[in-house]
Amino acid sequence: MTAPLHQARPAGPGRALPDNTQQGMRRRNLARVMHTVSAEGPLSRAAIASRIGLTRAAVSTLVDELIRTGLLQELGPERPGRVGRPGSALAVSGHGPAGVGAEIGVDHLAVCVVDLRGRVRARAVRHGTNRNRAPEPVLKDLTALIRQVVAEAERQDLWAAGLSVAVPGLVSWDGRTVVRAPNLGWHDTDLGALLPDGLPLTVDNEANFGGLAELWLGEDTPRDFLHVSAEIGIGAAVVVDGCLLRGTRGFAGELGHVPVAPEGPACPCGGRGCLEQYAGEEAVLRAAGLEPGEDRIGLLAARAAAGDERVRRALRDAGTALGVALTGAVHLLDPGRVVLGGALAGLAPWLLPSLEAELASRSAGRACPVSVSRLGPEGPLLGAAHAVVRGVLDDPATVAELA
């Protein structure tokens, strides 16, 4: 499990051929049983067999293996009182393997455990800045937090099937090295060497995990959408046909560096007039007359709610700049929806009117709908934990080997 499980495509130029050995087909059939029960359960063996088009005997063998490894559980007889011998209803296990998600934020660390049914079973947060702290002490703190949360999960008969870590930066194709996280001051940092051994690890950008959380947990989320989030920088997750678009080098979704005014202020990226120079946290704080510091998003929201006109204007202008950048993105991608997530969700009441007005005025009557994520700042953490859970459903055999 060295590459992200939810990767849209293999890193190489071609697609992998399906593994048509008996072993490969068994793996795929285990996954089909898990996905069917996860989406429609509880179900009897006979109901599973009819849904996936295998014989009852074949399904029984697969189900027995999934029960043995703790991925499915029997709930007892189904359909009591009806005609025919009752089948035993099967459900995805609320014990056994679970996903551990972690988030390294600029102002906090967070960890949670999600079971195979998608419920959060344990969580912990540690507040305090990580800006320009070296990776070692940050990951030592994170490891302590992971141990604490995993211990709490183990008391509930769960065990950690994998760990996914959301970071505010670019991550290499290996799924464990942070190439560049400017707000942490990290570059080329191999998190694998600094995190608990023995737990299959995936590291990814927080904007990507936020977008995946929206895809998996959002309300009626279409299969093509753009999820925009911000923690200092502004990132987007581009989701195409239910898959995250990563780009050739894994750098897709850098909405913050889309030019909104070609001769605008210089950006550390080397460009001029990038969106971040108008709608990034620093730019908005400056326009609002506030100093940088902890929980500035909360402060901006509080001041705007209290009617502070300078803060409101700063957010209105940021919304306009977001509208210009998103106009370009919408013309290129024609997504079914733009979702404001992460920190932007909390500021939506003041960003959204100018953002939508700008988008509409530039879209000739076919503006893309914009909505606000219900997940808000929880998105990246939940997306990370659910990525592990999805990995288990997609390949239960791997977990059986770990167990």
Added chain:
Amino acid sequence: MTAPLHQARPAGPGRALPDNTQQGMRRRNLARVMHTVSAEGPLSRAAIASRIGLTRAAVSTLVDELIRTGLLQELGPERPGRVGRPGSALAVSGHGPAGVGAEIGVDHLAVCVVDLRGRVRARAVRHGTNRNRAPEPVLKDLTALIRQVVAEAERQDLWAAGLSVAVPGLVSWDGRTVVRAPNLGWHDTDLGALLPDGLPLTVDNEANFGGLAELWLGEDTPRDFLHVSAEIGIGAAVVVDGCLLRGTRGFAGELGHVPVAPEGPACPCGGRGCLEQYAGEEAVLRAAGLEPGEDRIGLLAARAAAGDERVRRALRDAGTALGVALTGAVHLLDPGRVVLGGALAGLAPWLLPSLEAELASRSAGRACPVSVSRLGPEGPLLGAAHAVVRGVLDDPATVAELA
């Protein structure tokens, strides 16, 4: 065959389930045989069987069907003089079904026939403006051209398996209705009603067919790239993992309406400062001091080649504007390459330096490579014809039914 054959995904929200009936598997196996022979042929039956993992007997049945319907042909014994009974080598047929591609340009009509081996076997062009001509006379002219070219192909033992038409405008999901083609003055025009009966029809945007031609016929084209073309408007084909991104409503790739200066000149789309206001044909002609008219691209290229400084400056500025718009696209999509195609290919010597400089200065040392299509203005026409050929390789059974 009412929807484009090369569509990245079904129009609905979910993916279609694979057809696992015996009939469905036979169709897929026929396609696997065709693609294998097309990519690696000539091959013996035994070689095909070993490549696709079916028995020699199963492959023989499939091959016999493909020979009967004229899709494969036997070349005679393979490996003469070697040990063992020689197999008969099979190749994709140079006769039989072929793809008809057509292009409705603002200044011309063009039709060509491409055989299953990918060779152009017949073609014809009719020059003359179509600007603001009604659809009926244009399609009457096009029908005459199609009949002429198809007759020429029939003299070479080919028959038309389908017709794809490239148009300078937006096309609806039905693959036959032009929603809007501003430079022709057409809207909601059902081409199906006005073109020869009996030929399966697909209509698509010329930028899409240009991008597909680059994917299928370009030199070492990566599976993720952005193909930029222009005939009056500026369009892009966004190719992700070898599939054309169409967007939720089929409107993806509208690079011409990406804002490059938010307060720039008004655009007919309702926006301001769209790329087309700086790099569209009209804007460039105005900046170059030339009047609109036929073959203005050729005139621009000739003047620039002759050293006309005003024309060169107009093209340089257009390149800069393209660079700004493409910076946004590259940050969002991280493509493996940007390809300048269509009319832009002929102007590349004067556009490219400023375009590349702008892109590099805004990309922090990781600029996306830009190349010029070898296909140039031929792209959309070839893409259209090859789309039909791809459709035959992807589902040979359909052709067998037509034959």
